[in-house]
Amino acid sequence: MAQRSSRRSGAPGTASRDRRRSRPRDEGGLLPVLAEEVRRVEAAANRGRVGARGRTAYQVVALLVREERARAKADPALSTAARAAIMTRLDGIATILAKTAARDTSLLTLLADDAEVSPAARSLRNDMLSAAGRSPEPEEEPEPPADPAPQARRVVPQTVIARQLANPFLAPDFSAVPPPRPRTNRLGDWELLTPLFRAFESGGDATCMPLPEPDEVLPGVPGLDPGTPLMHHQAQVVAAAAEGHRTFLLADEPGLGKTAQALLCAEAADAFPLLVAVPNVVKANWAHEAGLWTPRRTPTVIHGDGETVDGFADIVIINYEILDRHVGWLGTHGFRGMVVDEAHFIKNKSSQRSRNVLELSERIRARHPNPLLMALTGTPLINDVEDFRAIWQLLGWIDDRKPRNALMATLEETGLTPAEPGFAAAARRSVIDLGIVRRRKVDVASDIPARRIADLPVELDDEAGRSIRAAEQALAHRLVARYRAAIAARKDPTAVEGIDHDLVRRVATSEREGAGSDKAGDNVFTVMRRIGQAKAGLAADYCAQLARSAGKVVFFAKHIDVMDAAEQTFAARGIGYASIRGDQTPKARAASLEAFLTDPHIEVMVCSLTAAGVGLNLQVASNVVLAELSWTSAEQTQAIDRVHRIGQTEPVTAWRMIAARTIDARVAQLIDDKAGLAARALDGSDEEVVPSADVQLEALVTLLTEALEADPTPEVG
Incomplete structure (x- = not known):
């Protein structure tokens, strides 16, 4: 005081x-x-x-x-x-x-x-x-940084111990050439970090480092299938890594494939094992993308204390929230690269999350002088230019007080000091050349489809997720019990060898037709609704990130409680929103639509799939978040077409949230199989659309079949 x-x-x-x-x-x-x-x-x-x-x-x-x-x-x-x-x-x-x-x-x-x-x-x-005539308060001495986690909370998974025993002599790699030291010291007495940040505040023409033109076959990426549809802007970054560039602030707009670029850069740089730190909402998606883009590499995802982690994997994926438990062994694991996704999450250097990430990057550099370090974010700046500080430190461009060798050398070569007029432009260029890559959708529109659907698997690791998986298991057990009761009632239960698929379909049909009246437990509809409720917060968080980085976003959900939960999240994040619901009057609906189209502070339109799937023009947005799955491809396509329509000037991306390890993933696959995956990926065609009842039935058939395959032995007694 x-x-x-x-x-x-x-x-x-x-x-x-x-x-x-x-x-x-x-x-x-x-x-x-x-x-x-x-x-x-x-x-x-x-x-x-x-x-x-x-x-x-x-x-x-x-x-x-x-x-x-x-x-x-x-x-x-x-x-x-x-x-x-x-x-x-x-x-x-x-x-x-x-x-x-x-x-x-x-x-x-x-x-x-x-x-x-x-x-x-x-x-x-x-x-x-x-x-005001008051005495200024004395400067407080900064507290020493706390240990990222109490020692008792640190864990070392058993498979990691096995890897350490298999290779006990893992030594630092000093084969790479360290960054050159500055040849002069004109700037040695200058405070340089503040002028560097301010150089970005004033703006400038350059927003992206020079990138090479990729060859027909990218060098150093042997695992990439020649038929993989790598886009030109993606191939440029991979080519830069293949040529030896090792630090990137990849700040492309959402939807331009930053995950794929990072994985392929690791392949080009041979930066394995690779550590990937991500928000929980995209953890499962990283494992999915790793399988698509680096099929020769084994990914593993750390959950909780890491009981299921593969210590011998090439790609180790961990979410920020549990880094404190694993920072000890991660720092000595021998990583040759590190990717930090949604890197704006570490902007607050005093936070536990930021300290853990910076400690790990420092320890990786100590063992490998030239590792691949990548910060991925569509929103590199949230508050002001000093949000760069933690990201630049992660990449090894600066430390707490001054630029590191590589940046200092380029600043010295400019021949300028912060007191001279040309310093800001030269300093900005020096930092960008270290690895800032920023492209917008509109600038690479010729490289990407006019419309695409991107699946974003999310992990439901909390109590709600465990409850949902338990409900699914109970539903599967009920189906198995009906199937086995029908088998036991036959005169000759052994008449059909293996699984009777006709009976499976009849049991599934009976379950679907009686789902509304069965009081014994959750049915396929209630399970899907609970999954939607559990995904609501994760989907809203991702939508908020898109709104901050890419402009207006349309959020679709099937159920009112999911819409309510999303709106609470937007309000807490300070995100302006409007709603289209089935119980609105025509006047209220028109007012919500007008606000979204004309008010720059209304960043998200929260829509009901059924109430807003038709009759709306929302092309001021280019991103759609589908928080819940529809039972039909046609309903999903109609929702996306509220944005992808005449008058749209930017490529449209629909982000479909999928709850991993649940029936949600089965339903998504069934919709894709029926609608045609290729048509959906290229142009959103809704050909081969099937009735929703067929998808519901097939989901139950799949659930029962998998349960019988897991335990084909009938119960005794």
Whole structure:
């Protein structure tokens, strides 16, 4: 809490009037300073852009308003009237803050409990206190970084121990040539990180490092099938890795295949074993993509304490939330490469997540001087240019205080200092050339289909996921019991060898037709609904990321409770949304549609598959999230066509959320098989569409068949 200073003298009689009103000694100084600052930020937002200084001021004003409110409430020297007057003025400032955030919703991230207060913010805070006649607060000594996890929480899976025993002499690899040291030291006494960040704030023409033109057959990628439809922009990055480039900030817009590029870069660079750190929502998808793009390599996914991890795998995939348990053995595993997906998740360097990732990248570099390091994100900047700090440190371009050798060498070669006008452009170019790659859909539209569906498997590892799998197992057991009861009722139960597939279909048909009246447990419809509820938060999180990075997004769901859960997530993230539901009046529906089409602050349209699947033009968006599966390809196609229609100027990507290791994945495959996978991938054709009842029936047939294959022996007694 800042100390109070004595009030400056004013006109005769002022002091006595102040004493009679019991005003705090510095209230007259600070509140006008806050009001002036917040008006500046508001004016910037009205002009369309709040710069770095304005964002810092916004955060500082908000923090000081909170402190002043708490101070006024707790100050026993204040009269009731004086306290009410201060609260009124603080409410006025808070109202301006709220209106400003409504214009630029990204400001809301600065108010989060875990939002980092930068050195610039602390400096500005002290400046405001000084301007108000208060003594600035002393700088706090930074706390030493905590151990990423208590030692008791660290685990080493058994298969990892087996790998260590199989290769106990794993030694550091110093075969690669380390980055060159600068030949001069003109910039040795300069503070360079702030000018480097500011060079990106001012903008510039260059947004992407020079990339080579790929050959017909990419060198160094022997595992890539010659028929694999690798796009030109993807092949360029892989070719750069094949030529020896080893650090990339791959910031392509969503839908341009960053996962495929990263895996193929690892193949080109022979960067195995490869560590992949990802959000939980995309963990299963990485394993799926690894099987598609690097079929010669074995992926393994770490869950929980890693009981099922394959310690001999080529690609180790782990989500941020459990890194603390595994950071010990991961750091000594001998990785030759590391990929960090959705790298903006580590922007807060004080967070546990960021510390774990940075520790691992440092330890990998210590064992291998030139590893493949890739940060993937469609949103490299969330708050301001300093969001680059953790990502650049991950890639080894900077450390806590200064540029590392490779970047310092290129800065020295410019012959400029931060005091000279050309330094910003030269510094920006120097950093970009280290490996920043940024392409937009519109720039590579000729390389990608006009419309595609991308499946995004998600893991349901929580209690809801376990409950869903238990319900599926109970449904399968019920089907098996009916099947075996029918077999036992036959005069000759052995008349059919193996599985009687005709009987399987009859049992499945009976289950489907009686699903609504069976009270014995979950049926196929209730299981699918529970899966949709469990996916709701993950799908909404992914939708929020798309909205931040790629603009407006359309979110489709079948059930109202899934839509409700998604809207709660968007509200918590500060994402503006509108809704199209079946119970809306035509006026409310029209208002929601108008808001989404014309209001830049409405970033997501939350739609019911049945209510919004037809009759809407939503082509202001180019991304669709399908949170729940439809029973028909036609219904899914209709939903996507709300965006992919005449007037659309960008390629459209529909992200279909699939709950891995559940019946959800079976249903998705059945829809694809019936509709024709090739047609769907190329142009969204809905030929060969089948009735929904057929997909429901086939899902039950598959479930029963798999259960019988797993345990073909009838129960005794």
